[in-house]
Amino acid sequence: MLEEIADAHGLKRYPEAVAEGLIEPGIQPLTDALYESGANPLASCEGHTRSIGHSGVSWLLQFFGMPASTTMSTSPYAMFSASESYARCLQQKCDDHIRIQAFIYNWWVRAHFVPGEYELVWMIQLNDSRSGTRSFDLVKARQDIRQLALVARQAAVACGFTTNHPRREL
DSSP states (O other), rough: HHHHHHHTTOOOOHHHHHTTTTTTTTTTHHHHHHHTTOOOOEEEEEOOOEESSSTHHHHHHHHHTTEEEEEEEEEOOEEEEEOOHHHHHHHHHHHHHHTTTOOOOOOEEEEETTTOOEEEEEEEOOOOOGGGSSSOHHHHHHHHHHHHHHHHHHHHHHHHHTTTTTOOOO
């Protein structure tokens, strides 16, 4: 089913996407780890800063004590297909790392259905109230992404998967 979806939307298989430089460097440690763990990365974003202000909302920003020109960040994420048991192990490992404060931000694994196809996929993304504020630091989030790559590999070992685990290719 995922192969049909990929073909319909012109998506690349992960190795091809890497070879063509389509994976952003800030998220690639995590997507590589997911792929090596037997998951199949489908979409990702390293997170980006964008400038707001100097527009019709400048006065509103100043009203709330913010500079007329400020930046906000979009949150990084990685969407992937994998077994439910792997996604569960990944969430458990994330929870363990949150408990010992190994991450700067809180992360979670969420289930989504591909629109129109109802194929279940997973997304690892921020679950942190700071992500929508000016105090959110994209550099620190990328440190977490490197840590998440280790967690993804640990989850594969905990679930009994290896890098030889059969991958469900798109």
